[in-house]
Amino acid sequence: MGPPNAAGVFEGVRSEAIAVHQFRCTQVRNRNANCMRCAGACTSGCISLVDGSLHVDADKCVGCGTCATVCPTCALESLNPTDAQLLRDTLASREGDRVTIACRPLIESIGPFMRASACSEVVCLGRVDESLLVQLAERRVNRIELACGACDSCEQKQGLSCARTVVSNVRSLCEAWDIDLDVQVVEGVRLDLLADPKAQLRAERSYAEHFSAGASNPPLAQRADKARFARTDCRIPEDSSVLKVMKDGTLPHFLPQRREKLLTALALAGSEPEGTIETGLWGCVVIDGAKCSSCRMCTTFCPTGALEKFDDEDGSFGVLHFPGSCVNCESCKSICPDQAITILPHTRAAYILEGSVHRYAMRRRAVALNDEHQILNTMKLAIDGDVFER
Template sequence: MPSIDDLVTVAEAFEKSPVYIDRDRCVAVRNRNASCRRCVDSCPCDAIEVMNNEINLDVRACSACGACTTVCPTGALVPLRPSDDDLFDACMRAMEASAGRAVIACARIASRREADPSLYAEVPCMARVDESILMKLASEGAREIVLVDGDCATCRYRATDEGTNITCGAFQQLVQAQGADVPIARASTFPEDMLIEDATGLFGTTRRDFFSETARSAREMVSTAAKATLEHELGGKKEISIGARLRAGENGALPTFEIRRHADIINAMDALGHSVVDEVVARVFATVDIDVGKCNGCGMCAVFCPTGAIKRDERKKPYTNPEYLEFWASECIQCNLCQDVCWKKCLKVSPVVPTEQLFSFDPVVFDLRSAKSAPKPFSLGPS
């Protein structure tokens, strides 16, 4: 059950920041050897800092573009304005009003009030749109998707433009892999049939008012939850250290979690039909290959994997020197942490994923019985 501090943190996040940071999901927090810095690389205003098992966001510098939340493989950066659920609901309403055409517009072009607001969903920046939103729209029957974001060449945060192109390309590949045809296009103006001459009465609450109302609602929700939780709290708790929060469990691995966006994409692909290609290449999936001749069976890849895509042979206790490693492509998020922590550098992550593995209920098994003897285990807390 969340503590009062947790609830207050969420309330403050809604009030002050467009992004909530779930630090324990960040691979760079789980292990300082993690190479992932996608959020830092995608941020157009240098608002994110990752170092010393910490990730921090400078709210004053943040432009609320959402680019960091789109590229984060683990969901450590959670978008709040809008949330994934709110954005998808808005897209669905607009799509239903447009007979299957899903239109998303950036705040800059939406502010011109040239089109009927009931026919499109609005985002602060098109960088906020990720593959999971697009794939869910496709699985819900979208006949086409149009992203209207004006002229990025003159936008202050135009550095996010290429990321949007990558998202569109990834979406097209995933849809086509399932034999579906859902065209996606970027445009600098709204489709002509959406344009209006008189916007009087069509636009209600301003964006600023909307965000203020969202913050107020969040504070009220958290306040209510805090009161309900108070009687269950002992009070006077000290801040829990990272080592205590991310301590290895009985199976010898750090806590794992499901990536909702990742699951949404796989479910959407399955809803679109059977795969018509042998493999896909995407930033949201990956496979691993282990040179069992070099592997010493230390199992660190399984210890630090955030989703449990790699598991050690759990028949042996204690969970050291496993005889087997099991890998599920459907759980892999291409965070590359397993490759980063591999002592022997015998594990490689590849974005090329056989579709047979992606939808298989059976894992890929690596037989380590011929592996060299593993070193003695050490503390399995974050390094």
């Protein structure tokens, strides 16, 4: 689906609001990758699909950061504010164990109340990602409200869908890790009616009543003694316009900073995880040995090193899968020539922080790769007969 010059196309997104790390993009790493989440989530039409190809119109970008929220590999990074700045601003506006994050259209529409109230501002609620919310919980924030107006009348209305998905994911994580956090999206102000002073006054009173209601939740019941990471040895290359293959034949690996922060916050804020989670943040890779031809191309294109080659001294070889490092980008599934890979949407919560490893032993290929007779032997296998070489 991606164009041959996907790297050049993404340059159009780079701005004061969005940083571009091209080598992380699954489209840049493999033009046959299926990921187009940024185009699907873009609230302004800056990133879109035109005749099946990625198209960027930089003039339409409003800097909402929704594309960065949905990007599984953090190839797009929100700036102005950065994640660290947004976390600091949100904590600075906290009231007890509660914080409110409001979208800019809402603040501008009912400004007198919202600016007098303690809240943090974002261009669109699509800017809020899971790592931010769990980091707030790790800092003993027990109630988070994402406030927006009626998105049907907002130009960035797609950001609400992203925010709802993020909230749903965080609720699942909090349940698995037994984190005491109440997070919700608060909506309902008709932005198109706020030109009427009486309607604006009613809106301000409505929000004032809502944000002042309710008792504080009790503090967190338990905090982890130490953080355990899935993998910490992922190789992080220097940002470059040229993507270089490493000595082992794979493209460079990295673990997105947002994922590292999320893992740390989960370990510090919660107790021992239980059950399975299905959030879309992680995937569990299953390789069908009956279909697999042992090419191990999945490890070549895996961005985070969640899939890695192993070659033992006894001659056994195959692929190691680290579920905790998976970002569910589906690069492995897209590149597999044998359609031998299935990515389960759910995984055991314990796999995420414990560094669990799944081992897939493979059989020798019928035709060896990088052999001078590779083409000849492939033809022999295809016709089930002999081919004579001169």
